[in-house]
Amino acid sequence: MTIKRFLLMALVCAFETYFFNECILDGDYFFAIFWGLLLLRDIQRVYTLDKLLQTLTSTPKKKD
Numbered sequence: 001m002t003i004k005r006f007l008l009m010a011l012v013c014a015f016e017t018y019f020f021n022e023c024i025l026d027g028d029y030f031f032a033i034f035w036g037l038l039l040l041r042d043i044q045r046v047y048t049l050d051k052l053l054q055t056l057t058s059t060p061k062k063k064d
Contacts, residue, residue: 012042016042020035020036020039
């Protein structure tokens with residue numbers, strides 16, 4: 001993952017978190033569900049990517 005993509009993902013996640021919290025505090029639960037689903041999707045994507053990178057870096061290298 002490039003640094004640009006990581007920063008974009010972090011920025012989008014931060015905005016979604018902000019709007020989710022704002023909707024919860026205002027009592028606008030319909031939009032809170034919308035922002036929550038978008039946030040959940042991003043968190044799942046990051047979790048999957050993290051597990052993939054851990055698997056790729058932890059595989060033992062075979063020697064001839």
